Amino acid sequence: MTLARHGTGPRATLAAVASQVHPVFMAPPLAASGFGAVLGGFTAPRLTLLHLLVVFWALYTAHVVDGLVDFHHRGEDDDHPLTRRGCHLALAGSTAWVFVGVVGLAILVDPVAALLSLPGWIVAILHAPRLDTHPVGATLGYPVGIGFALLGGYYVQTRTLSTTALAFAAIFVTVLAGIKVVDDATDYAYDRSIGKRTVAVVVGRDGARRLATALMGAGMTAVLALSLTGVVPRSSALAVVPFVTVALVARRADAALATKLLVRASYLFFAVLVLAVWLRPLAGVSVPDVTALGPYTYLATEVVWGAVALALVVRAGAVRAAARTVAVLYPVAYVWDWYTLTVGVFAIPMRTGVDLLGIPVEEHLFILVVPAMVVGVHELLNDESS
Known part of the structure; x- marks a missing residue:
């Protein structure tokens, strides 16, 4: 019985088997594995190659299972290059290669490396028949597999997991x-x-686009924040620029074109991250030291963020809402602030030393600024999503 649905002979069979290699969707997981290796110091190139092969065959498994389920079982797809028997044999072969690689990682590294490599194959097996039928599974299956590809690529270099690797995976x-x-x-x-x-389907196309924008925005914001605080290399912030640039263009495109643009934006994101983490061009750059303002340091930061909060509530037309919220929260926040300062939970060295009602004047401003900013952001997001 032939393995290919179109044509006969070795050439047709080879073409059908090779058709399940999808470079567009395979590139990000393979890049994630490579990025994890670079993040881990890239001290063991052969182990990197072995892990890449495991990731590759897990992805191949996913594509074969998708075709088997969507075409041969459900009849959702119009065509598929492999026969049902061809799918089963290809699935058996790719799974065998996955486990050969997993066993190799267990021997050459340790069992944890093997366990970190298995989730990609598990997602591949479950995606089409189970995960793809639920909005959470359909959305997170592929990304979670990529996250584990990064962690596995990192672990085979270091035999440990760091906060940086976990942050990048998230x-x-x-x-x-x-x-x-x-x-x-x-x-x-x-x-x-x-x-x-x-x-x-669950939230509608407009709702899906808003959720997608929020997720991508949260990811880029996390890169900037973690770069600033040094949790991830500071040069990682450079990767945000190409992604955001392409994402802004994709925002006005239809779903099909937006997907193509965003997938390519993810390629740029990965590529710049690899270069940024490998070369670390901003390694010598330090965070500006605003303590040069001496006792006015805390006050100055509150003036800056207070201006941002005011701009947000004015832009959102939420000045009254912010004022009501601050008025309600102020007494609670005041007592909380007074108590924590009194019992020594924290101290504020860079302040003017001026107290009002038992707490620093800067803390009174803090109680005003934070709720106002929260209200401003909330109202502005609701206004844009309406």
């Missing part, structure tokens, strides 16, 4: 989940007609 999952939400919206009409519950 960022990748968040950003790619946003891209996946946009991608699923391309099949909105068809998915809705067959009762497939993607995010777009």
Whole structure:
């Protein structure tokens, strides 16, 4: 019995088997594995190659399972290069290679390296028959697999997991989940007609686009924040620029074009991250020291962020809402602040020394600024999403 549905002979069989190599969707997980290796110091190139092979065959497994389920079992796809028997044999072969690699990692590194490499294959096996039928599974399956590819690539170099690696994995999952939400919206009409519950079907195309924007925005914001605080290399912030640039263009495109643009934006994001982490061009750059303002340091930061908060509430038309919120929270915050300062929970060295009602004057401003900023952001987001 032939393995290929179109044509006979070795050439047709080889073409059908090779058709399940999808470079567009394979590139990000492979890049994540490579990035993890670079982040871990890239001290063991052969182990990196072994881990890349495990990731590759897990992805191949996912594509074969998708075709087997969507075409041969559910009849959702119009065509597929492999016969049912061809799918089963390809699945058996790719799974065998995955486990050969996993066993190799267990022997050459340790069992933890093997365990970190298995989730990608598990997602591959479960995605089409189980995960793809639920909005959470459909959205997070692929990104979670990429997150584990990064952690595995890092672990085989270091035999440990760091806060930096975990932070990057969480960022990748968040950003790619946003891209996946946009991608699923391309099949909105068809998915809705067959009762497939993607995010777009559940919350609508506009709601899906807003969620995707929020996820990608959260990921980019996390990169900037963690770069500033030094949790991840400071040069990582450079990777935000190309991604945000392309994402702004994709924002006005339809789901199909937006997906193509965002996938390529993720390639740029990965590429710049690899270079930034490898070369670390901003390694010598330190955070500006505003303590040069001496006792006015805390006060100056509150003036800056107070101006931001005021701009937000004015822009959102929420001045009254912010004032009401501050008025309600002020007594509680005041007592809380007084108590924590009195019992020595924290101290404020860079302040003017001026107290009002038992607490520093800067803390009174803090109680005004924070709720106002929260209200401003909340109202502005609701206004833009309406």
